[in-house]
Amino acid sequence: MEEWVRAWLKEQRRKGAKCLEIKEIQGKPYVYRSTSVYDRTTRSPKKVSTYLGRLTREHGFIAKGRKTSSSLIPPRNVYEYGNAALMAEEFNEVLPVLKQAFPTCWQEIVALVFTRIAGFTPLSRVEDAWGKLDNILTLAPDCDPGTLSGVLATVGSDPAAQQAVFQHLPSPEHQFIYDLSFHFSHSDTLNIADFAENTDNVWMRQVIIMLSCGKETGLPVMVRALPGSVQDVAALIGSLAGMDTARTTLILDRRFITEANEALLREAKIPFVALQRRNSARYTTRIHLTDHFFYHKQLIRAGRREVDGLMLYLYEDADLAVEEKKTLYRLLEKGQIDRETLNQRIKRAGRILLLSSITARPQEIYELYKSRNAIEDHFAVFKNLILEDKPYLRDTTAVLGHVFVGFLCFYLYCRIQNRIRQAGLSAYLSPHGLLLKLSEVYSVVHGDEKEITEVPEQVRGIAGKLNLDVASPGMWRAATPRQVPDV
Numbered sequence: 419m420e421e422w423v424r425a426w427l428k429e430q431r432r433k434g435a436k437c438l439e440i441k442e443i444q445g446k447p448y449v450y451r452s453t454s455v456y457d458r459t460t461r462s463p464k465k466v467s468t469y470l471g472r473l474t475r476e477h478g479f480i481a482k483g484r485k486t487s488s489s490l491i492p493p494r495n496v497y498e499y500g501n502a503a504l505m506a507e508e509f510n511e512v513l514p515v516l517k518q519a520f521p522t523c524w525q526e527i528v529a530l531v532f533t534r535i536a537g538f539t540p541l542s543r544v545e546d547a548w549g550k551l552d553n554i555l556t557l558a559p560d561c562d563p564g565t566l567s568g569v570l571a572t573v574g575s576d577p578a579a580q581q582a583v584f585q586h587l588p589s590p591e592h593q594f595i596y597d598l599s600f601h602f603s604h605s606d607t608l609n610i611a612d613f614a615e616n617t618d619n620v621w622m623r624q625v626i627i628m629l630s631c632g633k634e635t636g637l638p639v640m641v642r643a644l645p646g647s648v649q650d651v652a653a654l655i656g657s658l659a660g661m662d663t664a665r666t667t668l669i670l671d672r673r674f675i676t677e678a679n680e681a682l683l684r685e686a687k688i689p690f691v692a693l694q695r696r697n698s699a700r701y702t703t704r705i706h707l708t709d710h711f712f713y714h715k716q717l718i719r720a721g722r723r724e725v726d727g728l729m730l731y732l733y734e735d736a737d738l739a740v741e742e743k744k745t746l747y748r749l750l751e752k753g754q755i756d757r758e759t760l761n762q763r764i765k766r767a768g769r770i771l772l773l774s775s776i777t778a779r780p781q782e783i784y785e786l787y788k789s790r791n792a793i794e795d796h797f798a799v800f801k802n803l804i805l806e807d808k809p810y811l812r813d814t815t816a817v818l819g820h821v822f823v824g825f826l827c828f829y830l831y832c833r834i835q836n837r838i839r840q841a842g843l844s845a846y847l848s849p850h851g852l853l854l855k856l857s858e859v860y861s862v863v864h865g866d867e868k869e870i871t872e873v874p875e876q877v878r879g880i881a882g883k884l885n886l887d888v889a890s891p892g893m894w895r896a897a898t899p900r901q902v903p904d905v
Contacts, residue, residue, distance in 0.1 A: 422475060423447045439467065447473040495863045497552040499870060500856030500877070504886065505532050506554045508833040512826070513555075515586040519579040523569045527823065529559040530566065535827045536853050538799060540806040541566045552861045567810035574818030584640045587829070592633040592665045594786070596793055597626060597644075597654060627821055628654060629793065629828075630666075637832045641825040643818055655686050663688045667776070669790055684727075684775065691787050694771040700725070701766055705732040711781040713788065720780035731772040731783050739768025796828055841883045855880060 423440055430438055439452040450467040457464040471481040509531070517524045533539045533547035545561035560566075573580070630640040644654060658666065668683070668690040683690050694700055707719040719734045746763055749755045755763075774783055804820050834849040847855075860871040873881070881887070 419447070423473060426473060426478070438470075440473070441467075449473060449479060497861050497863070498550050498857045498859075499552040499554075499861035500859030500873075501536070501853040502532070502551040502554050504834065504853065504856055505535065505830060508837070509830050512583070512586065512829070515583055516826075519582040520573065520576070523572055525557045525559040526561070526566060526569045527573065527826070528555065528557060529561055530569075530823050531826045531830060534799075534803070534823070535830050536850055538802060538806075540803060541810050563810055567807075567816060570810075570819030570823070571813065571816040572819070573822050574815035574820070580822055583826075587637070587639045591635070592667065593630050593639065594633060594789065595654075595658070595666055595668045596629045596631070596790055597668075597670055598629060598794065598797055625817065625821075629797075629825070631793070631832075635832075636836060638825060638829050641821060643821060655682060655688065658688070667691065667786070669787060671790075680728075680773075689774075689776050691772055691774040691776065691783060693787065694773055696766060698771065700730060700773070701769070701771055703730055705730060707732065707734055709780050711784075713781075713784065718781075718784065720784065722780055724777075729774050729777055729783075731774065731780050733770045733772070733780070733784055735768045735770070737768075742767035793828070796831060797824060837884055841885070843880070843883060847880065852880070852884075856886075 419440060419442065427438060427440055437451050437453050439450045441448050441450055449470045449472065451470055452465060452467045454463040454465050456462075469482055471479055471484070473479055509528070513524075513528070516527060520527060529544060529548045532551060533544050539547050541563040544563070544566060548559065548561050626644040628640075628642045628644055629638055631638050654668070663686065666688060668688055670690055670692040672693045672695050703723060703725060705721045705723045707721040709720040711718055711720065716738075717736045719736070720731065722729055722731045724730075743764060746755070746760055746767065750757070750760050770784075772783055772787055776783065803824075804817060807820070810816070831849050834852060835844075838844055838847050838849065838852060855877050858877055859873050862869045862871060
């Protein structure tokens with residue numbers, strides 16, 4: 419029984435009231451008059467309780483049948499608590515350096531990261547998305563689209579501040595470098611972009627970015643926009659200045675594969691893995707498929723062969739081969755290819771050829787290159803966001819700010835993914851799926867009080883495996899706002 423309830427009961431007894439009893443039901447006090455009568459059947463006293471009313475801290479005793487004025491009840495606000503708490507927990511390590519690097523706009527950056535990690539959220543919707551989350555970090559960001567546009571420009575124009583954040587994420591382990599690209603517009607203001615042909619055969623300005631990830635942790639540690647031609651590997655090598663190239667492996671797309679680029683990579687002694695074009699003459703090299711392994715339940719046959727000091731790795735995906743053959747025969751029936759073209763392409767159906775300066779088991783090289791898929795899928799969301807936010811992005815600096823925010827989103831995404839992987843739930847749960855599940859745990863704010871709603875049984879089971887005590891607000895400090903420590 420709380421102290422204020424005891425004080426009320428003591429005061430009533432002082433005034434002469436008798437037989438009063440307080441019963442707590444679901445944590446709330448109710449007032450009863452309890453007396454006893456003689457029960458002839460049992461030949462003993464029997465307790466009789468009569469409900470009188472309830473007690474509240476604000477209104478005192480409220481008699482049975484009497485209602486308080488609704489105007490005196492403060493409004494209740496409901497927020498998504500579970501997903502916001504997890505993001506705050508996993509992003510907490512970056513907050514101090516982010517606050518120091520961008521003192522005037524770090525709160526807006528956090529709002530962008532938290533609202534965009536779960537999916538497609540253009541600048542025009544950030545304010546609404548942020549308003550749904552429990553403000554565990556007690557931030558006050560200005561989420562007006564115009565303000566956020568200025569924030570992106572500020573972030574993109576300050577490479578020194580970005581570098582301070584990257585240095586806070588040191589990775590003494592081996593690093594993988596990925597080249598990513600996106601087409602933006604015809605605008606002449608994008609001086610870091612060169613014209614290139616997109617998937618619709620339209621020539622538009624294309625921006626190339628370099629992403630670095632740790633081999634063991636899988637966490638991104640750096641992102642950088644690359645100047646120059648999209649097919650100039652010299653620009654990529656130049657961006658690696660200051661890095662230990664002995665602990666760096668380039669995972670390259672097929673657009674970089676030319677004899678000149680291969681020569682540059684070998685001269686720089688930078689390990690690399692590169693996908694070969696489907697019309698590459700290297701497919702004619704005889705490679706016996708003597709190995710096999712399973713990748714995501716798909717059978718992969720593999721083989722390797724050394725050619726001119728480099729290793730060629732050939733893979734055949736049995737399931738992919740069947741699908742590609744079906745597609746080729748449909749094209750033949752429609753008259754889009756002839757029989758000769760069919761025979762040429764069908765020999766390479768389901769086959770992937772990788773060129774590398776690394777000698778390793780075929781499965782290791784295959785998984786290494788396939789790691790591009792998760793990264794490209796994640797950054798595809800931000801490519802679409804950049805196109806959606808074009809009305810607010812007027813120059814190169816805003817686009818670079820977009821890239822940096824995308825990097826932070828990917829960092830948080832990978833942190834959550836690692837937590838899922840450590841719990842052995844990778845086959846059943848993704849970071850987006852986990853955030854969606856945890857969004858079912860709400861906080862209800864009533865005046866100065868905050869309560870956590872009942873946690874669904876399925877969410878409670880998942881949280882238990884991930885070592886998240888969602889049923890106990892104390893762990894995530896729901897009642898006490900989380901403070902961002904100073905650096």
